[in-house]
Amino acid sequence: MYCPVCWNTETKVLDSRVTEDWKSIKRRRECLNCGNRFNTFEKYEKISLIVEKNLGKMEEYNEEKLYWSILKAFNKRNISIKIIDNVMFQIEQKLLNKRKITSRDIWAYVLEELKKVDEVAYIRYASVYHNFQNAQDYVDFIKKN
Numbered sequence: 001m002y003c004p005v006c007w008n009t010e011t012k013v014l015d016s017r018v019t020e021d022w023k024s025i026k027r028r029r030e031c032l033n034c035g036n037r038f039n040t041f042e043k044y045e046k047i048s049l050i051v052e053k054n055l056g057k058m059e060e061y062n063e064e065k066l067y068w069s070i071l072k073a074f075n076k077r078n079i080s081i082k083i084i085d086n087v088m089f090q091i092e093q094k095l096l097n098k099r100k101i102t103s104r105d106i107w108a109y110v111l112e113e114l115k116k117v118d119e120v121a122y123i124r125y126a127s128v129y130h131n132f133q134n135a136q137d138y139v140d141f142i143k144k145n
């Protein structure tokens with residue numbers, strides 16, 4: 001990623017969000033050389049994969065949706081975008097070379113990675129996955145994990 005002003009390659013990511021059409025990630029970057037701030041639109045390397053959802057429903061793998069769900073788990077956690085990107089990277093490493101996977105497996109990969117980096121994000125993600133209904137569900141989950 002080059003700074004459009006000085007062509008330095010060292011930049012810092014200030015903010016990261018999924019575009020409204022879900023097709024790319026919009027990043028606000030700051031050049032570490034000249035301080036110029038600019039936006040980039042980035043795409044992840046396309047992974048062609050069929051995801052089997054609940055009740056046998058098939059869907060094409062959508063990395064933006066997955067990335068967005070992970071971003072949401074980190075909401076207000078003050079975690080570097082680099083760490084979140086790395087979580088995404090580690091998950092996608094496991095998806096490469098696969099043709100078909102269940103959504104359950106993907107969620108398990110996400111939880112595995114979140115557990116390594118942030119407990120709150122991990123529990124948030126698990127709460128959606130396990131469909132927690134009340135505080136007791138959280139307590140039970142935390143005890144078991």
Ligand SMILES: [Zn+2]
Nearest residue numbers: 003006031034
């Ligand atoms: Zn620059």
